[in-house]
Amino acid sequence: MSDLNGKTALVTGGSRGIGAAVAVALAERGADVAVTYLQAADEAAAITSKVEAYGGRGLAIQADAADAEALAAAVARAEEELGGLDILVNNAGVGTTGPLTDVPLAEVDRVLAINVRAAYVASQAAASRLRDGGRIVHIGSCISNRATGPGMTLYAMSKTALIGLNKGLARDLAERGITSNVVNPGPTDTAMNPADGPYAQAQRAALAIDRFGSPAEVAAAVVFLAGPDASYLTGSELTIDGGHSA
Template identity: 75%
Template sequence: MTELTGKLALVTGGSRGIGAAVAVALADRGADVAITYHSSPDDAAAVVKQIEAAGRRGFAIEADAADAGAVAAAVTRAHEVLGGLDLFVNNAGVGSVGMIDDVALEELDRVLAINVRGPYVAAQAASRVLADGGRMIHIGSCIAERNAGPGMSLYAMSKSAVVGMNKGLARDLGARGITSNVVQPGPTDTAMNPADGPYAGAQRAHLAFDRFGTPDEVAAAVVYLAGPAASYVTGTELTIDGGHSA
């Protein structure tokens, strides 16, 4: 439980759901952790308290994932506050459901700004300060691997872009010993997609298990990729989806 002792981490979108679970899991294993948040300062403060309860330093930075300048500035700020950066978790994102004929241009721009441009700008900023031998981990979606129903074309496109970005980053950063990987969750019980929500039954029908995953189960995959056991893993996708892609 101490494999990340002394490591310095940033988790974007770390105030709730999977991001919060990841931040706390990294702290539990010894990392100091900064998080970004946008609309939930109280939730961010609660996550920082959990990080500190683990005996680590925690820090919250306000940044709108749709604002490229704010995203880049948050990475720089985290590097300054922590005194370095070893682990970068590109988690901030947004969901979207709509049939192709119904998706407005404004929704297209919103989702791509948050799910594609934001992660790319964040990864670009992190690459400039990440220590050699560091880790980049991006939170994608199993939808990039298997789209099991209608209404997901925009979201699937945005998460597929993360896969392509990740493969390029693995090549760009490999000479510095930095790994880059994607964790692709399936249906996970969060405020964004609750296990008792209106779409839950349809999602469970595509799983091998009759249940949603938990944020802690996704966080465990991130911890693995952040640790020494995954030092030769790069440019790939680790899918945590309860059999959605089977």
């Protein structure tokens, strides 16, 4: 399909994992795609090469999601170099676990800066740049619906905050036909959380479908929300979690 022909997209944290799968899936449907990355320039270059293999323009931008100025500048650069902006995917994020009483304030600040503030900053920077009818998609987590064990308070808080951000954006941007939605993945097989990792068995125990999801399965949900068939869907959450919340 090529229902995103002529569209331009920015995927934050798009050099690996779910973000990389999203970038490639958008390109497969016809979009030009920019990705931000922190340090892995070679991985980001590999993703832009895949984007270009589908016939689109690819752009890799080094930007720390925790640096508000750098992130806002990345949004501006994506629009300028791609000739516009239609889709923003707020994917950059970090995972964290630990006993509530042991988590230092510095870790709280770091996680909220990347998982929450960055999504706000990128959305704010994109709001005036997105074309009418644009799309914002945030990558949340099934943990915002159900925390299945101890040690996840900080992460759950950070991902639940995206739900409030999403609802506010849906109201603020609706007049221009711009939608905002959240995708909540369950355990997904990435380098950050491998399906054969030390914590995988416990995560599978919370699922109805006894396996991890793939980045491509999450990306398919993002592509749907970014496409023309989702024009009447905003302020909502799409959960792709193998029954974690069932």
